Amino acid sequence: MGDREDLMKIENQQHTFYWLIGISIASLIWLLAYINLPAFANFILLTINLTQDTPLGEAIYFFVYDTPKVLLLLTGIVFVMGIIQTFFAPERTRALLAGKRMGIGNILAASLGIVTPFCSCSAVPLFIGFLSAGVPLGITFSFLISAPMVNEVALVLLLGMFGWQVAALYLALGLVVAVVAGLVIGQLQMETYLEEWVQRLQSGQTATYSDNNLNWPDRFAAGCDHVKTIVGKVWPYILLGISLGAGIHGYIPTDFMASFMGKEAWWAVPVAVLLGVPLYANAAGIIPIVEALLGKGAALGTVLAFMMAVIALSLPEIIILRKVLKPRLIGTFVGIVTTGILLVGYVFNFVL
Amino acid sequence: MKNIKVLGTGCANCRNTAVLIQSVAKERGAEILLEKIEDLPSIMSYGIMSTPGVVIDGVVVHAGGIPGRDKVESWF
Numbered sequence: 001m002g003d004r005e006d007l008m009k010i011e012n013q014q015h016t017f018y019w020l021i022g023i024s025i026a027s028l029i030w031l032l033a034y035i036n037l038p039a040f041a042n043f044i045l046l047t048i049n050l051t052q053d054t055p056l057g058e059a060i061y062f063f064v065y066d067t068p069k070v071l072l073l074l075t076g077i078v079f080v081m082g083i084i085q086t087f088f089a090p091e092r093t094r095a096l097l098a099g100k101r102m103g104i105g106n107i108l109a110a111s112l113g114i115v116t117p118f119c120s121c122s123a124v125p126l127f128i129g130f131l132s133a134g135v136p137l138g139i140t141f142s143f144l145i146s147a148p149m150v151n152e153v154a155l156v157l158l159l160g161m162f163g164w165q166v167a168a169l170y171l172a173l174g175l176v177v178a179v180v181a182g183l184v185i186g187q188l189q190m191e192t193y194l195e196e197w198v199q200r201l202q203s204g205q206t207a208t209y210s211d212n213n214l215n216w217p218d219r220f221a222a223g224c225d226h227v228k229t230i231v232g233k234v235w236p237y238i239l240l241g242i243s244l245g246a247g248i249h250g251y252i253p254t255d256f257m258a259s260f261m262g263k264e265a266w267w268a269v270p271v272a273v274l275l276g277v278p279l280y281a282n283a284a285g286i287i288p289i290v291e292a293l294l295g296k297g298a299a300l301g302t303v304l305a306f307m308m309a310v311i312a313l314s315l316p317e318i319i320i321l322r323k324v325l326k327p328r329l330i331g332t333f334v335g336i337v338t339t340g341i342l343l344v345g346y347v348f349n350f351v352l
Numbered sequence: 353m354k355n356i357k358v359l360g361t362g363c364a365n366c367r368n369t370a371v372l373i374q375s376v377a378k379e380r381g382a383e384i385l386l387e388k389i390e391d392l393p394s395i396m397s398y399g400i401m402s403t404p405g406v407v408i409d410g411v412v413v414h415a416g417g418i419p420g421r422d423k424v425e426s427w428f
Contacts, residue, residue: 090401090416122402122416124361124392129401197393320361323392 015217023220034072041065059250066161066242066288071235073160074153075227081152082226085117086219090126097135097143102186105139110178113146114171123148124320128198137194138186145337146178149312153234157287162294169348170304177308177340184336185329193329237285245288252296268302269345273338276309286310301348308341354428357387359395359405366390366404369418373406376421382428 044064050057093116097109123144130140150171158167191199214222290303313334322330356373360366370388377384389395398407402416408427 094401117402117416125396125403126401128396129399132396132399 055250059246063246082223106142109143110146142182150174193326241285241288245292248292272306301345305345357407360403
């Protein structure tokens with residue numbers, strides 16, 4: 001028995017070693033490609049005989065520079081996130097949150113929302129799983145708001161297109177909205193507005209977590225799988241978004257947006273949020289458009305509010321949540337999150 | 353004869369999971385009774401937190417994402 005375990009341990013170490021070599025080579029190629037992005041874009045422009053002075057040239061430059069850049073960043077960060085997520089199975093997150101007090105629990109829930117794997121089709125099982133293990137309603141909502149809004153795809157795109165300051169601001173404000181909204185919902189004591197069958201399930205289970213015993217090769221493989229799933233799913237949206245963004249970049253006159261999406265237009269933020277809620281797009285498609293709009297004089301707060309509304313509140317998610325929440329709680333949830341996003345928009349516009 | 357239930361609210365991943373199980377079982381010549389559970393209260397009664405989930409003869413063997421082919425093969 002001991003021999004066999006030793007053998008497996010050696011084999012495991014060997015696999016880890018191969019993975020590390022592979023990852024090192026891939027990182028090197030990644031870095032070289034990333035450094036040469038501007039050269040590549042210039043080269044393409046040169047071969048088709050255009051300069052950035054013409055609208056078409058400007059549009060094409062935007063496209064051939066931003067597309068590979070965003071895809072590279074996405075691949076790298078999604079791979080790392082895939083590995084991080086293997087440490088945060090939903091069951092573990094639940095065990096961490098069970099029995100936590102309001103306040104600290106909300107902050108923890110919103111933060112765990114970033115690293116716990118989440119897909120909107122799993123929102124309801126997760127929601128009920130949390131409640132049934134004794135995670136308070138307000139804390140569960142903090143998680144549910146932060147998980148889709150502050151996701152790695154949105155952060156990567158913000159980082160790639162606006163720099164780390166905007167990405168960090170988005171991260172911080174997203175967390176603040178999730179924490180505060182969760183606190184408010186918790187204060188309102190709305191447990192009775194859960195559907196009856198959910199209320200019966202509540203406090204039925206205890207939260208335990210048994211480690212699934214992953215070794216490093218498994219975690220690396222999970223990272224690769226995550227890249228395949230996420231990048232495989234979002235690349236068409238990115239292409240579409242960047243194409244539209246390129247069109248805006250090349251053909252819409254500078255300051256065109258300033259008149260109705262600029263700082264002076266006080267009504268721009270609520271209109272942006274109202275437009276954003278029924279729109280269901282993922283971050284990948286929306287951010288390249290947003291970047292192009294910003295270049296044309298739109299105010300950052302207005303644009304960020306629009307983005308948050310599109311990503312955090314979506315009609316399909318609301319319809320799914322209706323199966324577990326009564327209309328009054330759904331209304332409260334949408335109302336509080338919308339208010340939070342509005343405030344973020346105004347704060348950005350007036351402070352920056 | 354194995355009784356297999358695929359738990360999920362009808363998203364693409366759940367359908368693909370059911371198809372994968374069906375094809376692997378056929379390949380292996382295993383006799384199965386495949387059932388799809390789409391009703392939320394029933395899904396939740398198995399205590400899973402992410403879908404799709406797979407239950408074989410009353411035991412949850414998988415939850416969250418499409419199971420890998422080798423994992424499915426290990427069930428038969």
